[in-house]
Amino acid sequence: MAGNFGKIKIGVLVSGSGTNLQAIIDGCAAGSIDGQVVCVISNKESAFGLERARNHAIPAHHLDHRQYQDRSEYDAALVSILQEHAVDLVVLAGFMRIVTPVLLGAFPDRVMNIHPALLPSFPGLDAQRQALEYGVRVSGCTVHFVDPGTDTGPIILQSVVPVLDEDTEETLSQRIHVEEHKLYPAAIQLFAEGRLSVHGRRVKISAK
Numbered sequence: 001m002a003g004n005f006g007k008i009k010i011g012v013l014v015s016g017s018g019t020n021l022q023a024i025i026d027g028c029a030a031g032s033i034d035g036q037v038v039c040v041i042s043n044k045e046s047a048f049g050l051e052r053a054r055n056h057a058i059p060a061h062h063l064d065h066r067q068y069q070d071r072s073e074y075d076a077a078l079v080s081i082l083q084e085h086a087v088d089l090v091v092l093a094g095f096m097r098i099v100t101p102v103l104l105g106a107f108p109d110r111v112m113n114i115h116p117a118l119l120p121s122f123p124g125l126d127a128q129r130q131a132l133e134y135g136v137r138v139s140g141c142t143v144h145f146v147d148p149g150t151d152t153g154p155i156i157l158q159s160v161v162p163v164l165d166e167d168t169e170e171t172l173s174q175r176i177h178v179e180e181h182k183l184y185p186a187a188i189q190l191f192a193e194g195r196l197s198v199h200g201r202r203v204k205i206s207a208k
Ligand code: GRF
Pocket: 016, 017, 018, 019, 020, 021, 093, 094, 095, 114, 115, 116, 141, 180
């Protein structure tokens, strides 16, 4: 992506607790992200992420996927809210929905996701459990641009986390979460600085 966007407008999609959302809000407030979270959308009304948004006076939208005929129609509704807020970058932060070309086409190379494993290992649900069951010694997290597949898009940043003998799904998840809260803001800041460009599967990070 060429150019420097200056202070970018970020739309965050969540389904749950939203600790990554919180890290992004905090990063914007602290100035480590040249951006502002301008809206938060959840498919779940009870998502604590919506509460976090309200706590910071950020517009919080509940968009119930069950009210729409199919994924494309749902994504069209998402796009219209995101466009109303003039969003530059769409950030999936624990959004438990598969997105379609309707969303991706409206925001080409402008939709990011974070996954709690070192992709391409352990895509999909329960990545931490998959890592433990496989017996890997390291896992971690990956921020990537979203493409139509599940956790298959071009990788922006990754961070490695050790897997300990005594780990449970919960302790491993906690250790990965700590890294996620650093990695996602870092990737978003690279986008805000206009330093990311996608070349096939590879994302290049230009020097400052
Ligand atoms: C994170 O582990 C992220 O990698 C995955 O969903 C989880 C969201 O956690 N995509 P939180 O809601 O940000 O705490």
